[in-house]
Amino acid sequence: MMLIRTLSILLLFVFCGCNSNSSKQNAAKTEFSFESIKGIRFIEIRRAFNNGIAFDEQGFQQEPEWIVEFQSDTTVKTYSPTRKKMIDFVVTHSHDAVYNFAKEWFRVKHLSKDSLVFQRLQVNGKEVATDIRSNVYMTFYAEDYITNKLKTTAEDLQKPRKQDSLFVKNHAEIANKNPLDSAYFFAARNPVVFTSNSKMITVEKISTVDKLLNRTASYNYLYPQYKVIISPAYKDFAYTISAVVDQNGNLFVYKFNADEDYKENRKKVLQGILDVYVSKLTTIKPGNTLDFTHSTLVVLNLIGKK
Structure with a gap:
């Protein structure tokens, strides 16, 4: 009887341990479902680096230009500026919240019926680059949210912001003081x-x-x-x-x-x-x-x- 009780306790610990490990693994894996936003058209209204500014030190400007509309967890329509129309792409889930579509890699940071936030990733081979190329954030608003809740237009939301102007002004002033210095x-x-x-x-x-x-x-x-x-x-x-x-x-x-x-x-x-x-x-x-x-x-x- 004592032996049976001991074995029961051991099995209970093993079972609990397995459940605990399983819970930790599931918590570590964050996979989003796009079914909740199926058919909603989202317009990119802001693209910036992780410091919140759309310009880098060289003068390169991040510009919002994407339009996305998820059809399911595995398909999405994106707007092509060159072809002037929406094009279907396959959505591939890699790991955690990382997805690939339209020949780009993204990490989903936020998802709701009103807005999306993606972190654009630079992937080399199977590794995510840790430099500035992977520190770009794209914010999307739903068309209905822009028109009926914010009472504005995508074009107005896409305009450079105050922090962009201050950043550019500072760099312009420094460049003008040191026109022949490549550092500026x-x-x-x-x-x-x-x-x-x-x-x-x-x-x-x-x-x-x-x-x-x-x-x-x-x-x-x-x-x-x-x-x-x-x-x-x-x-x-x-x-x-x-x-x-x-x-x-x-x-x-x-x-x-x-x-x-x-x-x-x-x-x-x-x-x-x-x-x-x-x-x-x-x-x-x-x-x-x-x-x-x-x-x-x-x-x-x-x-x-x-």
Whole structure:
């Protein structure tokens, strides 16, 4: 009898232990069901880094542009800006609250009939990157919530916020005080504009978008490039340089290729080309971000034809 009682107690401990471990595992695994929001269209109204700001130190801006509508736990419709329509995607659950759809990885942070919050993740192989690429948060509001409860529009909610303006203002002021210091370069969301005032010169902005190299549309303002053709010029030449356009539209040589022995002379020649041709024959509108004008770096492909 004593033996039976002892065995019963041992079995009870084992059973409780198994239940305890099982409970801990289930608590650790957070899987969301999208059935509760099935058929509700959500519009992304805010995309920002984990500090709550939509801009990074380089000047890259996170922009809300997604529209999602879950059809079930395994399918979702997302809006394609390029194809101008909603497209069906499979929803794949990885682990915890991590999901994949529309060729992107997300961690679900919040889910309700009024709003969603996703953390966009950068996944390399099977590992989630721990850098800034995985620190992007996307907030969605339901169309009905925007229209009938908030009494506003998605376009109004998507506008930059006060913290964005303060961040940009600070970086613009620092960049303007140190225009030639690369530590303070800040890309202009609205890049420099060169307007020709003479038949001697043409300036064309070049798109650097390349899907194969994963260069998105943001490259056009992060690394703005221009093709400058001068004809007639004092001689035939072709130089690719980076230059700084300050807040007043002044143009300064920044970086170029040359042997060390000829570097000083080459810089004088290049600055001369900028002063005599580009600055005098074009109107230069400096770059700006959120209406704050600031110095910025540009790449110029200078072509002279005698």
